[in-house]
Amino acid sequence: MSDFQLVSVHEPAGDQPQAITELSAGLTRGDTDQVLLGATGTGKTFTIAHVIVE
Template sequence: MQKFKLVSPFSPMGDQEEAIKQLVAGIKEGKKEQVLLGGTGTGK
């Protein structure tokens, strides 16, 4: 599988950095599904 790299002019704000770390950890652990709780403006 090819590596995925996200490039953005925006920087994480507030608690986003911790959320990103937790999501990445879940991916590395092989979790196939994860839920982002309480995300504002996620389009859910």
């Protein structure tokens, strides 16, 4: 269980749920390098916050 608590009125949308799942799986596998690509304002920080919670 994470000590980090995400408080937001928004839920992951679009490609974010898949990105969260894949990034979390990469961490579990021990992948040392992963890339999250997205233009400005597409929710990269929000996505990573959800990965941290998982």
